[in-house]
Amino acid sequence: MNQNFVPKPVAPSSKMVAPNDPASQFPQPRSVAPLMDPQQLVRQFMILGDLLNAGTLLVDVRRTDYEGGTIRGSLNLPAQSFPLNMSTLFRLCAGDGLAVISRVVFYCGSSNGRGPRCAGWFMDYVQERCQMMEMPPTPQVFVLDGGIKGWALRGEPFTHFMDVYVPSYWQQFSDQRTGVKRVGNEEQGASQSKRSRDEEGAEEGDQNSMAM
Numbered sequence: 001m002n003q004n005f006v007p008k009p010v011a012p013s014s015k016m017v018a019p020n021d022p023a024s025q026f027p028q029p030r031s032v033a034p035l036m037d038p039q040q041l042v043r044q045f046m047i048l049g050d051l052l053n054a055g056t057l058l059v060d061v062r063r064t065d066y067e068g069g070t071i072r073g074s075l076n077l078p079a080q081s082f083p084l085n086m087s088t089l090f091r092l093c094a095g096d097g098l099a100v101i102s103r104v105v106f107y108c109g110s111s112n113g114r115g116p117r118c119a120g121w122f123m124d125y126v127q128e129r130c131q132m133m134e135m136p137p138t139p140q141v142f143v144l145d146g147g148i149k150g151w152a153l154r155g156e157p158f159t160h161f162m163d164v165y166v167p168s169y170w171q172q173f174s175d176q177r178t179g180v181k182r183v184g185n186e187e188q189g190a191s192q193s194k195r196s197r198d199e200e201g202a203e204e205g206d207q208n209s210m211a212m
Contacts (some may be wrong), residue, residue, distance in 0.1 A: 024080060029124050032116070033141045033143045035145040041144070045072070056104075057139075058074040058104075058106075059077050059105070069164045072108070074090075074107075074163075082118045082122075096118070102138060106143050107151075108148070111145065112147070113142055126138070
């Protein structure tokens with residue numbers, strides 16, 4: 001059996017995503033992963049202290065907007081190169097053959113583009129690999145509802161379970177929701193907002209291309 005099985009790349013087209021990235025060589029995913037309720041994850045944190053103890057792995061697919069903190073224990077596998085890492089992730093989830101990781105939850109900024117796309121790719125990959133191995137599809141694949149922004153803006157106890165949490169970074173998104181304008185740190189806030197808008201624009205483009 002080929003342990004390094006990877007879906008066959010296709011020629012880039014205008015409907016592909018991020019044409020300058022390795023991911024642009026891969027077709028849009030066939031599968032649509034279900035949403036994971038953040039409340040369910042935070043309950044696992046509060047009971048077990050570590051999602052891995054519950055057999056759950058988080059994958060953060062942000063790249064240029066990887067700032068402000070990340071959910072504790074997450075792997076950072078940027079969407080732009082994620083297809084090249086699926087084989088390794090699958091084998092890590094299998095562990096010693098006892099299916100150590102039974103659930104993989106993907107997220108990006110808002111879980112509107114990159115997160116669902118990577119989850120769909122990995123879901124396709126899991127199904128194909130497990131079919132070859134004549135076993136039920138595992139791990140299960142999900143998308144975190146609301147992404148990292150939704151998680152951070154929920155406040156405590158969600159922010160308690162974030163590494164390198166920077167409250168000032170997430171305040172800009174809270175202000176956008178409430179319409180509040182801040183004068184302090186205007187230049188820094190503008191720079192952060194521009195990076196965020198760039199990534200959100202990419203996600204919207206991803207979502208539109210997925211619908212085509």
